[in-house]
Amino acid sequence: MADITIDLFETDVGKVQLRRGGTGDPLVYLHSAAGEGEGVIFLNELAEHYSVYAPIFPGFNESEGIEQIDDMEDVVFHLLDLFDRLKLDTPSIVGLSIGGWMAAELATRYPDHLSSLVLINPAGLYIEGDPIKDIFGRSPAEMAKDLFADQSHPVAQMMKQMDRAMSDAGSLKDIPFELIAPQLKSMAAAARIGWNPYLHNPKLRRRLHRIGVPTLIVRGESDTLIPASHARAYVDEIPGAEFVEVANAAHMVVLEHPAQLAAIVNKFTTTASVSSTPG
Amino acid sequence: MRFFNFHLMPYPSLPDDYEGPAWVTCPNELFDPEVGQKVYNRYLDELVYSDELGFDGVCVNEHHQNxxxxxxxxxxMAAILARQTKNVKIAVIGNALPLYNPPTRVAEEFAMIDNISGGRLIAGFVVGGGPEYYSFSINPTFAREKFAEAHDIIIKAWTEPGPQEYIGKHYKLRFLNTWPRPVQKPHPEVWIPGAGSIETMEFVAKHRYGYMGIPYFHIDVFDRTFGMFREACEREGYEYDPIQAGWLTPIYVAETDAEAREQYEKHFWYFVRRLLPGINVSPPGYTSLRSIQGILKGIGTFAINLKTWDEVMDGHYVAIGSPSTVLEMLEADLERLGTGNLLGLFQLGTLPHELTMRSLSLFAKEVMPKLRERFPAGKRMLRSSGGVA
Structure with missing residues (x-):
């Protein structure tokens, strides 16, 4: 697996953390509301085939500037600015959950700014009668059930431990604040853009037809956070979109099956670029 | 010392088999209008009675879906009280500013109350409780920004000649020109309640408003909170005036200590076990990290964690007993906290009307005069060195 380094990168809204590594065509990874970055093997796997850029979005972890991001329009302009500064003309964009939503918003507005799109369990749509489950008011233990197919995954275990600590207010003060703070920051940053409308843009669906690049929708088959109807709507609306379902995976498929997922992305972008090359 | 009767107007009839939260998702089928008709009028009577008893003010507040x-x-409620009372200040603490759009509405309604009451309004501004951001689906990450802008709009509307223009980030008003204007000049006294958030204290200190400490914590937590507020005032370059601070606490007076506990305890537990669950949700981005860090230090003492009556008494969660016992407790606590306003929750949980009225009467006749003597108005009673505990 290729190495991934991290540094602070100056953007229009301040310094953001940027993970990067590998060689090859440029690929941008946009993380979920969990703010995953450190120790995400998926990035190392991708870096075997691509020049990987994984910015940590403003407000998450140590990245600055969330106070300048008010809505999805600000998100897209921040990403455009970031791409310009990194001299990325037409990267492949891979996004998980809220990161998938961001990628779709960018792709509907600036379809010429990317070469291919991979949306993994993407948020962003409202499906009547089949909404995305709540992420802003539920306990970590409940959330873990939606995020992981295998409840023995270390992150699922950690969420359950946090829950036990939080349910006893007396011991809450004994938890090192450094452990709680990143979680609080992630949720605050996600709420900034996804509180209401809840994790969607009512106008996105009717704009999806504008996405003209090869697009793959990936779904963890046991994802109970975002129902299957959402992935289906993306596939229906984006011209020529392909669909892959990953078995024994839930919402955080990136953490659950990093190698398999990287292989899926690699196979898709390789085929896509071959098929889009004039014969 | 000024004395206020603060009423929450709780719903006293949650069914015994309901174990869920009293907030946000508490099913509204549980609200029985038969009960509602009775308690609203009864609670108003209790506030009106405190006017007759010589209290300095009455307090009402805003909460939704709970x-x-x-x-x-x-x-x-304040509009009714403006007509039904003669002398008391009417403290609305407060209106949750980010829930009003445009917030001009607050400037208008408060000015109406100030006019009808002949200048007796105390204007409270609040960010709104955490549950309110779920109940109204308002983005909590903009709460402080909206609060600050709404505050500026209201004060401008009251103090600067209109029509004027206000162009902010969240509110853009081309014709800000509020009718009516308040009676009190330059504007009614402003109070802001807080639960220990540093941002709130700094805001209050900067504007020289009143800071009201939100209850249901151990007395040590209040001591720390008011110490932090005094320091915030010092950082603004002035010495804190006790009239700028209010301590909100449940109070119950009966003939004897034993009788007081006997009559009161079960109603207190209804409040703690049935009405508090769900109050403490904190939506993401609603409070800054540094404030959360501070608040977490005291969170273990939040009343919702109380198990035994001994804990209640040890932490001074309620001033309860015979008149002399309550006097002794309050003297000591007010001395320690250094606040110039005492906001008593005389009705709490399921406490019935008759007991509430008798407690109010005993307090007004046997406790309040002695506390007035002990803490005369205008006299500084603060410890000279107000360190943070």
């Missing part, structure tokens, strides 16, 4: 307090519109 059984803890049935006042989604405290301004309606």
């Amino acid at each position: 059984a803890y307090g049935l006042m989604p519109s405290p301004n309606l």
Whole structure:
């Protein structure tokens, strides 16, 4: 697996953390509301085939500037600015959950700014009668059930431990604040853009037809956070979109099956670029 | 010392088999209008009675979609009280500013109350409780920004000649020109309640408003909170005036200590076990990290964690007993906290009307005069060195 380094990168809204590594065509990874970055093997796997850029979005972890991001329009302009500064003309964009939503918003507005799109369990749509489950008011233990197919995954275990600590207010003060703070920051940053409308843009669906690049929708088959109807709507609306379902995976498929997922992305972008090359 | 009767107007009839939260998702089928008709009028009587008893003021507040307090519109209650009382200050603490769009509405309604009451309004501004951001689906990450802008709009509307223009980030008003204007000049006294958030204290200190400490914590937590507020005032370059601070606490007076506990305890536990669950949700981005870090230090002492009556008494969660016992407790606590306003929750949980009225009467006749003597108005009673505990 290729190495991934991290540094602070100056953007229009301040310094953001940027993970990067590998060689090859440029690929941008946009993380979920969990703010995953450190120790995400998926990035190392991708870096075997691509020049990987994984910015940590403003407000998450140590990245600055969330106070300048008010809505999805600000998100897209921040990403455009970031791409310009990194001299990325037409990267492949891979996004998980809220990161998938961001990628779709960018792709509907600036379809010429990317070469291919991979949306993994993407948020962003409202499906009547089949909404995305709540992420802003539920306990970590409940959330873990939606995020992981295998409840023995270390992150699922950690969420359950946090829950036990939080349910006893007396011991809450004994938890090192450094452990709680990143979680609080992630949720605050996600709420900034996804509180209401809840994790969607009512106008996105009717704009999806504008996405003209090869697009793959990936779904963890046991994802109970975002129902299957959402992935289906993306596939229906984006011209020529392909669909892959990953078995024994839930919402955080990136953490659950990093190698398999990287292989899926690699196979898709390789085929896509071959098929889009004039014969 | 000024004395206020603060009413939450709780819903007293949650069914015994309901174990869920009293907030946000508490099913509204549980609200029985038969009960509602009775308690609203009865609670108003209790506030009106405190006017007759010589209290300095009455307090009402705003909460939505909950059984803890049935006042989604405290301004309606204040309007009634403006007509039904003669002398008391009417403290609305407060209106949750980010929930009003445009916030001009607050400037208008408060000015109406100030006019009808002949200048007796105390204007409270609040960010709104955490549950309110779920109940109204308002983005909590903009709460402080909206609060600050709404505050500026209201003060401008009251103090600067209109029509004027206000162009902010969240509110853009081309014709800000509020009718009516308040009676009190330059504007009614402003109070802001807080639960220990540093941002709130700094805001209050900067504007020289009143800071009201939100209850249901161990007395040590209040001591720390008011110490932090005094320091915030010092950082603004002035010495804190006790009239700028209010301590809100449940109070119950009966003939004897034993009788007081006997009559009161079960009603207190209804409040703690039935009405508090759900109050403490904190939506993401609603409070800054540094404030959360501070608040977490005291969170273990939040009343919702109370198990035994000994813990209640040890932490001074309620001033309860015979008149002399309550006097002794309050003297000591007010001396320690250094606040110039005492906001008593005389009705709490399921406490019935007759007991509430008798407690109010005993307090007004046997405790209040002695506390007035002990803490005369205008006299500084603060410890000279107000360190943070």
